[in-house]
Amino acid sequence: MLILLCWFFQSALFNFHSFLTVVLLWICTCTYVKMHFPALLEQRTGFRGFFWKAARIGERLSPWMAVGCLTMGVSIIFF
Numbered sequence: 376m377l378i379l380l381c382w383f384f385q386s387a388l389f390n391f392h393s394f395l396t397v398v399l400l401w402i403c404t405c406t407y408v409k410m411h412f413p414a415l416l417e418q419r420t421g422f423r424g425f426f427w428k429a430a431r432i433g434e435r436l437s438p439w440m441a442v443g444c445l446t447m448g449v450s451i452i453f454f
Contacts, residue, residue: 406433
């Protein structure tokens with residue numbers, strides 16, 4: 376399982392399309408978790424701060440994130 380996960384992230388680093396997909400999904404997931412479980416992402420420093428910053432990006436840029444997710448979904452389906 377760990378080898379498969381490492382292979383996925385390694386291939387996402389070398390393929391820009393996959394990298395954008397991983398970043399968009401990561402930001403959307405952090406924003407979703409913060410909306411439903413705000414106590415998990417209260418810390419702004421340390422390891423959890425990394426996820427808090429992604430959730431903040433998702434909250435403040437939500438229209439742009441929606442456009443990005445829609446564009447990424449269309450490009451995955453058709454290209």
